[in-house]
Each structure stands twice: as structure tokens, then as C-alpha cells.
Amino acid sequence: MELPKSFGAERNIALSDLTSFRVGGPACVVLHPRSYDAIADIVSTARRYSVPLALLGKGTNVLASDRGYDGWIIRFDTPLHDPVYRGTNVTVCCGMSMTVLARETVRKGLMSMECLCGIPGTVGGACAMNAGAYGSEIKQILKRIRILKDGTDEWVDVKDGDLGYRKSAFSFPDAIALEAEFALKEDDGTAMETLLRCVEKRKEKQPLDVPSAGSTFKRPEGHYAGALIEQCGLKGFSIGGAQVSPKHAGFIVNANGATEADISALIEHVQRVVKEQTGVTLEPEVKRI
Ligand SMILES: Cc1cc2nc3c(=O)[nH]c(=O)nc-3n(C[C@H](O)[C@H](O)[C@H](O)COP(=O)(O)OP(=O)(O)OC[C@H]3O[C@@H](n4cnc5c(N)ncnc54)[C@H](O)[C@@H]3O)c2cc1C
DSSP: OOOOGGGOEEEEEEGGGTSTTOOOOEEEEEEOOSSHHHHHHHHHHHHHTTOOEEEESSOTTEEOOTTOEEEEEEEOOSOSSOOEEETTEEEEETTSBHHHHHHHHHHTTEESOGGGTTOOSBHHHHHHHTOEETTEEGGGTEEEEEEEETTEEEEEEGGGGOOBTTBOTTSTTTOEEEEEEEEOEEOOSOHHHHHHHHHHHHHHHSOTTSOEEEESBOOOTTSOHHHHHHHTTOTTOEETTEEEOSSOTTEEEEOSSOOHHHHHHHHHHHHHHHHHHHOOOOOBOSEEO
16 A cells, blocks of 8 residues: 555564564554654554554563564654743653653753653653653653544543553553643752662663563562562573563563563563462563554
């Protein structure tokens, strides 16, 4: 099918190039829409022709299949415009990098996003996942969000988003987050110091030099996934090229040319052992494509 220029189509792209885990087979068509209208057109065209559709931001919380994806993938990882500041509020395109935004807000004399610096995805991915770190989460600062849902493009109040631990109603396929408005505060003089401390903590604790999708599992009520995995003797355990990070047991990493099958087998193994030894069920945080 000949696709409009505004869809920004590329063909036969390896999903391993689009995801931070660096795994995944070929995607038939990857679309880089150049406007919000183009995103809406892609969704309606895919629906009309019954083409399977997936959505990626920066692919930092996704495990992609070795078989690839036989449909269209929207890659919404580039901002369509600059952020707009009004007092202590900022409205941004959801294709913007969360880390770039967090740094920019601090430079502008604002605070509340500093702990989110270092989350490697987009603002859209962060809203979809209700991302959080070091005591801060998107839910605390998101005011309203512009979403595309059932063919309608509208701004909705964050209260209607059912934001919970690593989940929201603004997540694909329920919705596509287009723009987000955040209510921040004036910097009390501590924002840059906090930002640098959070970034430093990440470098110290997380295996940032090896491909991963961050924490593989959600934090189980009353526990830390990494601590449970370590307690079960699984730190450093490998299947194929996939490994439980020797630096942080909460991260499964692609240590040596892992496939999705290796990572999936390791996820299942960790879940089984942790359940047997501690009785706790670990639920994956990473999404599948
Ligand atoms: C080294 C590392 C550290 C990390 N640290 C953290 C952390 O501290 N805290 C944390 O919460 N996460 C963390 N993550 C996970 C990940 O970065 C976040 O979940 C991030 O918010 C995902 O954004 P993304 O753009 O990469 O989304 P993707 O991984 O591309 O997508 C994730 C999900 O969101 C959906 N989605 C993406 N964009 C949109 C949109 N615009 N509208 C609707 N749905 C959308 C996708 O369809 C998919 O289901 C980390 C990951 C890595 C690799």
C-alpha cells in the first residue's frame, strides 16, 4: 500500500534497533508521524484496512518478539513542537524525551520533575506507564493530557486517567497520549542538586552500560523485586544471552546477544523460583510487542 508522506513510513526495520533491550525481529512498517493529525490518520487508516497497529515511544519498557511485527508500528519518539511554559505550568508534546524535559524545567527555575531525570523514555511513555523514581511519579504532576481515543482527540483531566502503580488509562491501545500539561512549582533552590543526585544514584545502582528495559518486574506489595530475586540466589543467573544483572537483580539484561526467547525464559524462571521460595508473585513491568 502506498502511504502518505505525512506518515513518515520506513520498511523492514529491526525491532532490536527500536528497543532498549536490543532484541526483536523485523517490523514490516515503522511510521514516524509528522503531526498530530497524521497520528489520527494512521489510526483510522489501520482500522479501515484491518492492519495490526502498535505504538512505541523510545521502546525502553518493551520486550519485542523474535518473530517481529507483521503490521504498522507508530514510533512517537520525537517532539512535534517545543514545550510551552505558562507560569509554573508546562505543556509538551508526548514525543519529547522525559529526561530532556526534566533538565529543561530545572534550568527554567522550576521543580517537581527533577527525580524523573534519567528515565530514558518519552513523556508519552512516562504518562502511559505512570513512570516514577525516587519518590516522584507522573501522577503527582500531570494536570491534563491530550489523548486520541476512539477517533476523538481531546484534553482530559488526569483524575479520569486511573493512574496507579505503573499503569494508566492513557496507554496504548486504550489511548494515544499526544500532549501533556504538567503543574510544577517554583524551584526552592534545591532542584538541580536533587536532579544530579538522582542521576548519580542511577549510575551507581543500575546496569546502564548493558541493554535492558529497566526494572523487569513491578514492585510486589511490601517487597522489592530485586531483593527477593537476590535472596533466591538468582543474581547473575543466565539463560542464553539473558542475565539477571549482577549489579541490580531487579534488572534482566541482554548481556550477550540475547533473544526474546532467552529473556522470556529467564523471566519465567525467576518468577517460578521466587514464587516457590518466597510465595511472592512477580508481575512483569515490561510490555510485549
Ligand atoms: C535503564 C532504564 C531505567 C529505567 N528507569 C525507570 C524508572 O526509574 N522509572 C520508571 O517508571 N521506568 C523506568 N524505566 C522504564 C521506561 O523507561 C519507562 O517505563 C518509560 O516511561 C517508557 O517510555 P517509552 O517512551 O520508552 O515507552 P515504550 O517503552 O516505547 O512503551 C511503553 C508502553 O507505553 C505505551 N506508550 C508509549 N508511548 C505512548 C503514548 N504516547 N501514548 C500511549 N501509550 C504509549 C506503549 O505502547 C507501551 O505499551 C527504565 C528503563 C530503562 C531501560
